[in-house]
Amino acid sequence: MRFAAVQHDIAWEDPPATRGMVETLLGGAVPARGGFLLLPELGETGFSFAVDRIAGVGSVEFAQRLASSAGCFIQVGHAERGADGRGRNRATILAPQGGVVGSYDKIHPFSFAGEDQHFTGGDRLLLARCGEFVVCPMVCYDLRFPELWRLAAAAGATVFTIGASWPAARAGHWRSLLVARAIENQCFVVACNRVGRDPKHAYAGGSLIVDPLGVVLAEGDDQPRVISAELDLASLEEWRRRFPAWSDRRGSLLGSIEIERR
Numbered sequence: 048m049r050f051a052a053v054q055h056d057i058a059w060e061d062p063p064a065t066r067g068m069v070e071t072l073l074g075g076a077v078p079a080r081g082g083f084l085l086l087p088e089l090g091e092t093g094f095s096f097a098v099d100r101i102a103g104v105g106s107v108e109f110a111q112r113l114a115s116s117a118g119c120f121i122q123v124g125h126a127e128r129g130a131d132g133r134g135r136n137r138a139t140i141l142a143p144q145g146g147v148v149g150s151y152d153k154i155h156p157f158s159f160a161g162e163d164q165h166f167t168g169g170d171r172l173l174l175a176r177c178g179e180f181v182v183c184p185m186v187c188y189d190l191r192f193p194e195l196w197r198l199a200a201a202a203g204a205t206v207f208t209i210g211a212s213w214p215a216a217r218a219g220h221w222r223s224l225l226v227a228r229a230i231e232n233q234c235f236v237v238a239c240n241r242v243g244r245d246p247k248h249a250y251a252g253g254s255l256i257v258d259p260l261g262v263v264l265a266e267g268d269d270q271p272r273v274i275s276a277e278l279d280l281a282s283l284e285e286w287r288r289r290f291p292a293w294s295d296r297r298g299s300l301l302g303s304i305e306i307e308r309r
Contacts, residue, residue: 051275056243080118153186171305215251
């Protein structure tokens with residue numbers, strides 16, 4: 048199954064302008080039907096905390112149209128407003144027919160930048176069956192919390208898909224942690240980071256697709272582009288048989304979290 052990360056610039060709080068950039072970038076780069084397209088965190092508005100302006104702007108509907116026309120699964124990053132009136136930094140997966148497979152709310156708002164003052168963190172993981180893979184979506188700052196990934200892998204995740212607005216100033220951390228998450232969980236990792244600038248930060252892209260051995264299968268630079276790779280579930284299973292580090296883990300050392308399966 049082919050997975051692709053669409054790293055693009057984002058017009059600040061301007062979904063229509065950003066959608067035009069995404070459609071232009073996709074052009075002839077959509078994977079074969081039945082594949083998976085990953086978009087960045089808050090991918091139509093940028094990493095804004097203005098919940099009134101960025102929530103409910105039609106991001107899911109736009110992704111539904113893309114999914115239906117391309118015949119692919121799509122993960123879109125968007126903001127929604129919760130019952131408490133605060134924002135949710137959400138990743139939603141759409142099926143090739145356009146239906147919603149499931150949604151995940153970023154568990155770790157980025158307190159260093161004040162995201163926690165405007166957004167409420169989620170309290171559960173999503174495991175979504177997409178073709179032969181079990182996909183676990185994550186969002187940006189979640190990358191720094193390996194216990195979350197461990198719990199997801201223990202529950203059956205085989206591919207992690209993470210959309211991000213990860214600043215260029217910490218690009219080295221981004222790459223190192225993504226490779227580490229793949230190695231330690233013996234899973235595939237597909238990561239999409241935006242490029243360009245917003246009012247506060249520059250973004251260096253660096254989207255990655257990493258296999259369970261930590262081998263980088265595809266990598267973006269700091270320019271808008273689509274990266275993709277064919278992922279093979281049998282290779283993951285074979286690696287776990289040949290090097291059974293995963294089976295030696297001690298589950299008693301982990302906590303627990305609610306898992307939603309779709």
